[in-house]
Amino acid sequence: MDGLVIRAARDVFAEQGFAAPMAEVAKRAGVGVASVYRRYPSKHELVEQVRIDGFRLMLAEAEQARAQESDPWAALVRFMQRCLRESSGIGAVMPPMDPQHVYSDEFRDLQRRVAKELEELVTAAQEAGELRSDVDWPDILLLLKHLNPRLPTSEHRRAELRSRYLALVLEGLRAGGPELPGSAPDRAEWQSLCDNLATS
Numbered sequence: 001m002d003g004l005v006i007r008a009a010r011d012v013f014a015e016q017g018f019a020a021p022m023a024e025v026a027k028r029a030g031v032g033v034a035s036v037y038r039r040y041p042s043k044h045e046l047v048e049q050v051r052i053d054g055f056r057l058m059l060a061e062a063e064q065a066r067a068q069e070s071d072p073w074a075a076l077v078r079f080m081q082r083c084l085r086e087s088s089g090i091g092a093v094m095p096p097m098d099p100q101h102v103y104s105d106e107f108r109d110l111q112r113r114v115a116k117e118l119e120e121l122v123t124a125a126q127e128a129g130e131l132r133s134d135v136d137w138p139d140i141l142l143l144l145k146h147l148n149p150r151l152p153t154s155e156h157r158r159a160e161l162r163s164r165y166l167a168l169v170l171e172g173l174r175a176g177g178p179e180l181p182g183s184a185p186d187r188a189e190w191q192s193l194c195d196n197l198a199t200s
Helices: 002-016 022-029 033-039 043-068 072-084 105-127 137-146 155-173 187-194
Strands: none
Touching: 002 022, 002 033, 002 043, 002 155, 022 033, 022 043, 043 072, 043 105, 072 105, 072 137, 072 155, 105 137, 105 187, 137 187
């Protein structure tokens, strides 16, 4: 049942936002509302599991990109394309993390591992002279978020739009472009943005 509920929650939140009722998640999963609440007593616990599932998929995509693409730029592009492809399971738009919710050790470990994998993809592409030097790995993670807004349309159409705008963004990521304004988020700022914490 867990897999059905996670997939249903991911789709419902992507279409309707976090305000969507748990009853809609249960309906989409084909199970009773009580069954969902027995497994996930609060919506925040369900969201955490959806995020964990997404982290695992991102790790798998990063590992496959590095294993199957000898060119570092191609590996980075493949990773981004696969994360945003139709029904990837990664692109669900989640609400900001609740700073009052205590996230599990598993969640935090996967979050760190995703950051490490992406840092290695970015560094390799920069060392190959293909990715602009003023881009850092948190930029890529935030780009994935910006490229996947919640839209009231089908997943097929959302995926088409993600692919379209990713193609535009990739041109701007290539080495040799004009200097970017501002600075990339560092690890601490990225973490505070992920955790929905205000920074000075």
